[in-house]
Amino acid sequence: MLLSVDSINVYYGRIHAVRDISFEVAKGEVVTLIGANGAGKTTILQTISGILQPKSGTIKYEGVEIQNKPAYKILQSGLAQVPEGRRIFTNLTVRENLEMGAYTRHDKEGITEDLKKSFSRFPRLEERRNQHAGTLSGGEQQMLAIARALMSKPKLLLLDEPSMGLSPLLVQEIFRIIRDVNEDGTTVLLVEQNAQLALSVADRGYVLETGKVIMSGGAKTLLVDERIKAAYLGGEA
């Protein structure tokens, strides 16, 4: 397993946000965590990335426990995140944002090469490369957030609700990119409220409710599951 999360518990003060959650991601997979607002999805990703520490439980990445490592070391080991709400650096230029994505790398030529790759994948970013990132549209900011995370050459990419606040057309584009990134060999852990969409790209899924895993299985199975249909794929989807 590339990532194994084993019975982690995460608290905010007295709030028990993540309860005994376990799941796994194998190399090459797209795995999705779905669940309503407040289910604990963001908390899980922040804990994997080292921004939060679990009170108990272990997180193994490539067989090594990482739950007590600082965030910058976790990134260095090949695990990058596209955080909820994009969190791009609005006062930095597009190019500087991408350079920060490559912060831990020292191979100048490789970075230049990957900058070119980002720009060919996201031509809109190239046009705006010297603009402050805060001037970008919502969709462009999401693309920048993804491109920035990819600049570290991650083996595992965590994405937290990349579809949030985007038009249906842009959402489709973002998901096409996610598929593309996965086909290039990057393993993906995708968090979404939009279950239909997430399950349509994922190999497997875990369904969360108030901090617990209540169901898991192959994406195709979950997609047709009556309970999931009722709870998450209802009228709007």
Added chain:
Amino acid sequence: MYFLVQLINGLQIGSIYALIALGYTMVYGIIKLINFAHGDIMMVGAYLALLLLNNGIPIIPAMLISMAGCAIFGIIIERLAYKPLRKSSRLSALITAIGVSLLLQNAAMLVFGSAARTFPDLTKGMPSFQLGSNSVNILTVISIVLAIVVMIALQLFVTRSKAGTAMRAVSEDTDAAELMGINVNTTISMTFAIGSGLAAFAAILFCMAYPQVTPYMGAMPGIKAFIAAVLGGIGVIPGAMIGGFILGVIEALTKAYIPSGYSALSDAVVFAILIIVLLVKPSGLLGRPQREKV
């Protein structure tokens, strides 16, 4: 000519304010703390330089050693006093900063005594030139130029280098910066080191103009520099530089042109300008309007 001399005086004191203001603004930018002990770090720098000079170390190495010493000292203060409070309320950090300030002043008094010590006259043996009936020492001009060079170098570092860009990233969003693999603790230490080193540099320029070293010498320039930082837009590096120079020049000119019995008015003028600027532009001259983080 008199005006020109006063302008040079203003630029000299302004460059000192600007250098100290940079420390306030950089630290505020990165951890949103008004480091009230910053003026006292300048005082520590002055004592360090004084000790070195009195032991026969020439000025340039004395200055560099004092800057390095203060840089390390700034890192230690942050680690011991502020880091444990990083997740606490801003008020507790602020109160801690005031505590550190009092601690440094009292420690200095204990070690060096409260009597003022005289800083060696560095202008001795340096050439002067005449402007009308006033003579201006070449060292005054050199110190202004040197301060400006240091500030330009800092600006280039912050805007062009990878470490400087990381510093700006941390100041905007600490968690996101950490997700990029930036070691936030190291970046914060670096910020304190640079700010404190600049304060030590300012201390020597200050002692050239007012050759007295006391445990409380950091208080007044500290407050003025803080005002300069707010005036320019706290958190904005060029703002601190411009704010410092504006403040210094206004102060020198008001002192020069207000009848001597009313010289206290010059401080009133400084505060009045600050209030007017903040009424018109609450974020300061170069400040960006505050945007709430989500």
